[in-house]
Amino acid sequence: MKHEFKKIEPKWQAKWYEDKIFNAQDGSDKPKFYGLVEFPYPSGAGMHVGHIKAYSGLEVISRKRRMQGYNVLFPIGFDAYGLPTENYAIKTNTHPREITDVNIAKFSEQLKRVGFSFDWDRVVDTTEEGFYKWTQWIFLQMFEKGLVYRDRAFVNYCPSCKVVLSNEDSQGGKCDICHSDVVQKSKDVWYLRITQYADKLLKGLDTVDYPENIKQQQVNWIGKSTGAFVDFEVEGIEDKLQIYTTRPDTLFGVTFMVIAPEHPLIDKYADKIGNMDAVLAYREECNKKTEFERTQLVKDKTGVKLDGIEAINPLNGKKIPVFIADYVMMGYGTGAIMAVPAHDQRDYDFAKAFGVDIIEVIKGGDISVEAYTGDGEMVNSDFLNGFTNKKDSIVRAIEELEKLGIGKGGVQFKMKDWAFNRQRYWGEPIPIVHCEYCGDVAVPYEELPLKLPNMENFEPGQGGESPLARIDEYVNCKCPKCGKDAKRETDTMPQWAGSSWYYLRYIDPKNDKCLADMDKLNYWMPVDWYNGGMEHVTRHMIYSRFWHQFLYDLGAVNTPEPYAKRSAQGLILGPDGDKMSKSKGNVIDPLDIVDIYGADTLRTYVLFMGDYGAAAPWNDSSTKGCKRFLERVAALTDMITDEPISKDLETKLHQTIKKVTHDIEEMKFNTAIASLMGLINDIYAVGKLDKESVSIIIRLLCPFAPHICEEMWETIGGEGYASLAAWPEYDEAKTVNDTIEIGVQVNGKLRSTIVIPTGADKDTVLGIAKDDEKIKFATEGKTIVKEIYVPNKIVNLVVK
RNA sequence: GCUGGCAUGGCGGAAUAGGCAGACGCACAGGACUUAAAAUCCUGGGAUGGUGACAUCGUGAGAGUUCAAGUCUCUCUGCCAGCACCA
Numbered sequence: 001m002k003h004e005f006k007k008i009e010p011k012w013q014a015k016w017y018e019d020k021i022f023n024a025q026d027g028s029d030k031p032k033f034y035g036l037v038e039f040p041y042p043s044g045a046g047m048h049v050g051h052i053k054a055y056s057g058l059e060v061i062s063r064k065r066r067m068q069g070y071n072v073l074f075p076i077g078f079d080a081y082g083l084p085t086e087n088y089a090i091k092t093n094t095h096p097r098e099i100t101d102v103n104i105a106k107f108s109e110q111l112k113r114v115g116f117s118f119d120w121d122r123v124v125d126t127t128e129e130g131f132y133k134w135t136q137w138i139f140l141q142m143f144e145k146g147l148v149y150r151d152r153a154f155v156n157y158c159p160s161c162k163v164v165l166s167n168e169d170s171q172g173g174k175c176d177i178c179h180s181d182v183v184q185k186s187k188d189v190w191y192l193r194i195t196q197y198a199d200k201l202l203k204g205l206d207t208v209d210y211p212e213n214i215k216q217q218q219v220n221w222i223g224k225s226t227g228a229f230v231d232f233e234v235e236g237i238e239d240k241l242q243i244y245t246t247r248p249d250t251l252f253g254v255t256f257m258v259i260a261p262e263h264p265l266i267d268k269y270a271d272k273i274g275n276m277d278a279v280l281a282y283r284e285e286c287n288k289k290t291e292f293e294r295t296q297l298v299k300d301k302t303g304v305k306l307d308g309i310e311a312i313n314p315l316n317g318k319k320i321p322v323f324i325a326d327y328v329m330m331g332y333g334t335g336a337i338m339a340v341p342a343h344d345q346r347d348y349d350f351a352k353a354f355g356v357d358i359i360e361v362i363k364g365g366d367i368s369v370e371a372y373t374g375d376g377e378m379v380n381s382d383f384l385n386g387f388t389n390k391k392d393s394i395v396r397a398i399e400e401l402e403k404l405g406i407g408k409g410g411v412q413f414k415m416k417d418w419a420f421n422r423q424r425y426w427g428e429p430i431p432i433v434h435c436e437y438c439g440d441v442a443v444p445y446e447e448l449p450l451k452l453p454n455m456e457n458f459e460p461g462q463g464g465e466s467p468l469a470r471i472d473e474y475v476n477c478k479c480p481k482c483g484k485d486a487k488r489e490t491d492t493m494p495q496w497a498g499s500s501w502y503y504l505r506y507i508d509p510k511n512d513k514c515l516a517d518m519d520k521l522n523y524w525m526p527v528d529w530y531n532g533g534m535e536h537v538t539r540h541m542i543y544s545r546f547w548h549q550f551l552y553d554l555g556a557v558n559t560p561e562p563y564a565k566r567s568a569q570g571l572i573l574g575p576d577g578d579k580m581s582k583s584k585g586n587v588i589d590p591l592d593i594v595d596i597y598g599a600d601t602l603r604t605y606v607l608f609m610g611d612y613g614a615a616a617p618w619n620d621s622s623t624k625g626c627k628r629f630l631e632r633v634a635a636l637t638d639m640i641t642d643e644p645i646s647k648d649l650e651t652k653l654h655q656t657i658k659k660v661t662h663d664i665e666e667m668k669f670n671t672a673i674a675s676l677m678g679l680i681n682d683i684y685a686v687g688k689l690d691k692e693s694v695s696i697i698i699r700l701l702c703p704f705a706p707h708i709c710e711e712m713w714e715t716i717g718g719e720g721y722a723s724l725a726a727w728p729e730y731d732e733a734k735t736v737n738d739t740i741e742i743g744v745q746v747n748g749k750l751r752s753t754i755v756i757p758t759g760a761d762k763d764t765v766l767g768i769a770k771d772d773e774k775i776k777f778a779t780e781g782k783t784i785v786k787e788i789y790v791p792n793k794i795v796n797l798v799v800k
Numbered sequence: 801g802c803u804g805g806c807a808u809g810g811c812g813g814a815a816u817a818g819g820c821a822g823a824c825g826c827a828c829a830g831g832a833c834u835u836a837a838a839a840u841c842c843u844g845g846g847a848u849g850g851u852g853a854c855a856u857c858g859u860g861a862g863a864g865u866u867c868a869a870g871u872c873u874c875u876c877u878g879c880c881a882g883c884a885c886c887a
Contacts, residue, residue: 671824
């Protein structure tokens with residue numbers, strides 16, 4: 001058979017999708033497998049080779065599972081809300097709905113041309129009313145449970161996109177979307193209290209099968225620290241100044257305090273502060289800086305001492321000065337710290353700059369040079385003196401603080417609440433009504449979905465106001481509670497909203513009574529295996545785990561965690577080894593590859609090119625190599641004879657079945673394909689094989705290159721679809737060769753190789769080894785002092 | 801700075817649980833077929849020396865453990881990813 005991919009690929013795609021052979025069955029008594037890939041954002045650019053690699057991993061696993069008799073759910077959908085579409089809509093004066101529909105159609109077409117075995121009857125689109133109704137529903141459930149709140153705050157604002165960004169979307173002070181500088185702006189912000197789930201998100205990691213690096217990234221992101229809250233009295237002020245510290249045992253080394261420039265106590269007691277103008281000037285200066293600039297100026301400590309105010313160390317009663325400085329952030333802890341310059345480098349730098357005392361409380365360093373942050377014996381610390389173990393001294397300190405009623409043990413998280421609103425058009429409307437009398441009121445559930453109104457012009461308003469604010473009929477409404485005139489919230493949800501729960505909707509995509517039927521959830525959840533990019537490990541994954549844990553507490557889903565297992569694919573780099581980008585002109589279009597080499601070649605190559613989890617550059621010649629391999633496979637149908645294959649070939653065949661079967665499970669697709677190539681090479685050396693062997697090879701290769709396998713299957717008269725044929729079984733006994741070649745070393749150096757019967761005993765093997773001419777030569781005139789034989793592996797003779 | 805990871809031929813990469821380093825593919829060289837080329841098939845191949853059998857060296861650098869180290873331990877260097885004035 002020839003590999004006529006242009007003919008066979010459309011042929012089999014049409015058959016598969018017409019017969020719906022990849023559709024998942026509800027109510028089946030087969031074991032289930034739910035494989036999930038990150039649904040794409042349907043951009044106008046169409047599919048990228050990165051998509052192909054990202055989907056091919058679980059594609060192969062899902063196809064193998066089907067052949068192994070599982071009921072497989074392998075769905076696809078579209079994360080279609082978002083800025084690129086909206087910006088394109090503004091530019092071309094087209095409605096985002098139209099653009100989205102065109103792009104989704106284009107993406108679907110492209111995905112089908114690669115032959116992915118998705119269930120096309122379960123496609124979800126986050127911008128569809130039937131979908132976002134439930135996104136809004138979840139939001140309202142959170143609102144009801146007190147997990148949603150509104151606050152006026154300084155936010156990261158992108159002047160170019162005219163949109164408020166979460167901390168996660170503005171890392172490094174750059175907008176995640178357009179990469180321009182982010183500025184600080186005071187805005188009304190809707191927050192989701194994700195911090196309330198911080199501990200659950202942390203603990204849940206113990207129950208899931210994620211790679212260690214992914215778990216670690218999530219742990220770092222959540223950023224739990226344990227320590228203590230301590231109240232400092234401030235002279236002339238009724239309020240206590242509360243700080244958070246991880247080292248309450250260093251309290252005797254505190255020589256000053258620092259509070260964030262935005263700290264509310266400053267305004268409250270403005271009249272007590274002697275140099276309020278200097279304070280305000282400093283604060284003004286800080287506000288001008290972006291978060292990024294603030295964190296860049298690590299070396300130079302700046303700040304202003306608050307005149308007329310002195311705090312009192314609660315343990316020794318010493319009076320200490322209070323400063324404001326921008327190295328203390330309002331967003332972490334209490335926005336105030338006790339400074340221990342002897343044992344914290346930042347406090348040390350500040351103390352040196354401002355001439356404050358430095359008192360050593362932990363022995364071991366030289367505090368005249370730098371802060372000592374290591375362990376050591378506690379000194380100058382009253383009841384803590386003599387402690388040498390950090391843990392013990394901290395426990396003792398907290399015990400004392402609690403006894404005296406001046407502090408208590410506590411924890412802090414780096415993770416902040418999730419800023420959840422955007423002033424843009426193309427997103428889920430936030431279903432809240434602002435009533436003068438009742439406050440923020442939820443839109444009643446029966447009115448969901450709160451539809452995104454139609455508009456002509458989607459340009460954001462002045463000062464970053466949502467375009468929806470310009471539609472009077474939308475804004476003006478009645479309060480659902482009291483019936484009086486009220487105003488509707490005009491902000492929309494961020495792009496992360498829909499993707500936080502989309503995997504649940506695949507299970508029951510058309511349900512209009514609930515987000516998914518509980519019986520179906522019971523059968524399908526959790527997601528057995530979720531593959532995606534490393535870039536989504538901290539944001540998308542944490543957000544969706546948070547939503548899922550909330551839904552679990554609500555009783556709307558049946559598992560505490562959404563994803564049982566997670567893996568990540570590596571990037572495909574351009575042929576030049578750089579990241580693919582339009583500006584570098586090194587982008588490979590997957591559809592070009594399908595046209596030139598065929599979908600089977602593309603699929604095989606992206607998995608063969610290297611370790612699935614690692615980045616690897618595209619190589620067009622290697623792509624050809626994969627095509628050559630598939631052509632050699634296709635020609636096997638012309639090599640069939642009635643004779644049985646040789647013993648050696650049979651052994652190789654069973655070894656290959658074993659290797660492919662196991663390698664796929666570990667996502668070692670490259671070695672699985674390599675072993676198939678090796679088998680084909682051996683068959684070519686003989687030039688013939690029997691029909692059963694061809695049948696086995698077709699089924700082993702089918703998950704990787706399904707079109708060619710279907711065609712071969714048909715050619716050899718196989719029943720039904722190769723894609724649904726039984727996965728080949730191997731016979732362990734037949735994977736063992738009768739004889740094997742092992743190395744013989746003398747003093748650890750390879751001197752010869754010998755052929756031994758598999759499993760031969762030590763004496764036999766040593767006999768063969770010592771009989772070998774080369775070994776005789778190498779050991780001549782020497783005494784053998786030690787003989788080592790590792791069964792079926794190696795012989796080592798130690799001689800003197 | 802902290803956390804996690806990586807380093808193997810000309811290139812992408814293999815190497816259960818310490819046991820023949822370089823599987824498989826690419827590129828390259830030689831041969832067959834062809835008027836010729838492409839395609840295809842066959843053969844070769846880490847480096848150095850030697851006509852050769854063979855010898856020596858060889859998995860980022862340096863030490864160590866071991867009969868035996870790409871693999872384990874320590875030190876160092878370089879890259880990738882994430883976090884970062886987190887108190």
